[in-house]
Amino acid sequence: MQRILTLLLIIFFAISCSQIQESKYIENSGRAQGSTYQIKYESPEGKDFGDDIEAIFKRIDLSMSTYVPTSLVSTVNKGDTLVQVDTLFMEVLNRSLEIAEETNGDFDPTIGPLVSLWGFGFEELRQDVSPQMVEQTLEKTGYQHIQVKEDSVKVPEGFQIDFNAIAQGYTVDYIAEYLESYEAVNYMVEVGGEVRARGVNQTDEIWRIGVDKPSEEIDAEGRFQFILELKDKALATSGNYRKFWVDEETGARYSHTIDPQTGYPAKNSLLSASIISDSAMDADAYATVCMVKGLEECREFLNAKDELEGYLIYDDGSSNWGTYVTEGFEEFVVN
Numbered sequence: 001m002q003r004i005l006t007l008l009l010i011i012f013f014a015i016s017c018s019q020i021q022e023s024k025y026i027e028n029s030g031r032a033q034g035s036t037y038q039i040k041y042e043s044p045e046g047k048d049f050g051d052d053i054e055a056i057f058k059r060i061d062l063s064m065s066t067y068v069p070t071s072l073v074s075t076v077n078k079g080d081t082l083v084q085v086d087t088l089f090m091e092v093l094n095r096s097l098e099i100a101e102e103t104n105g106d107f108d109p110t111i112g113p114l115v116s117l118w119g120f121g122f123e124e125l126r127q128d129v130s131p132q133m134v135e136q137t138l139e140k141t142g143y144q145h146i147q148v149k150e151d152s153v154k155v156p157e158g159f160q161i162d163f164n165a166i167a168q169g170y171t172v173d174y175i176a177e178y179l180e181s182y183e184a185v186n187y188m189v190e191v192g193g194e195v196r197a198r199g200v201n202q203t204d205e206i207w208r209i210g211v212d213k214p215s216e217e218i219d220a221e222g223r224f225q226f227i228l229e230l231k232d233k234a235l236a237t238s239g240n241y242r243k244f245w246v247d248e249e250t251g252a253r254y255s256h257t258i259d260p261q262t263g264y265p266a267k268n269s270l271l272s273a274s275i276i277s278d279s280a281m282d283a284d285a286y287a288t289v290c291m292v293k294g295l296e297e298c299r300e301f302l303n304a305k306d307e308l309e310g311y312l313i314y315d316d317g318s319s320n321w322g323t324y325v326t327e328g329f330e331e332f333v334v335n
Helices: 002-020 050-064 072-076 087-102 112-117 131-138 167-181 280-293 295-303
Strands: 024-032 035-043 147-149 152-154 187-191 194-198 207-212 224-230 233-239 244-246 253-255 270-277 309-315 321-325
Touching (some): 024 050, 035 167, 050 072, 050 087, 050 167, 087 280, 112 131, 167 280, 187 207, 194 207
Antiparallel strands (some): 035 187, 187 194, 270 309
């Protein structure tokens, strides 16, 4: 009788544990990195990783946010001194330098002074930028001037590293890989519009992601340019249709995407670029590269990169939108 009772207790305990550890879908959302985030995942043991995710945001901000005065990047940007940085910083810097080399400077992590000059950094919007000011500021940019010695980084005085075109994508990857380390195989991680998805959602369907039309205002009824099913891939979109300023005297419209080589906001017909890649960090950076290159150069670039797919929206010159979509990207689009 005692053996039977013991066996029953063991069975009851096992059943109780299995119920406690039953997987379930969890959602965490909020604000971070100057934007919003939405993260959904099937937690194998039902654990809510919300606090861990908040801690990840804080760790990345302390490493790479120029809006945090005590961050590592802010310390490096004080200039002319080697600063020991963490592994997060080095991962993003190394990938930034690789993409800068690959794109011949269309992507440049030292663009910070130009971003501030044109009013998209800490300063108020600038409408008095002169060619001389641009020329002087360009002298304080150039990724080739970043010095790396083991785990320490230095830039010349007046230079500023700016990871804003790649850090959110990196954050998405970091959180996704953190969830995977706890055996989460179904998730969708979105931060500031950059997305990475794996597996299926709570209704056992591939994650569906909508990308806004390139309009200054959001139309609630018909807001999406397209909807795609994203599985085991990452997506990032860069656009010039909401973040810009207009010169009151000339009426010229300046986008927030700065061409690192000219020092001026990129001027071309491209309104937005959506890039699919294996990593959100790459998708984020290459979407910015496309906005700098413009339509024709971006088309050539994408056709030469088997690991990238793209959806480009451009002004066709007659107040209408044109689109260019790679064959691989079309396979993801469902509406």
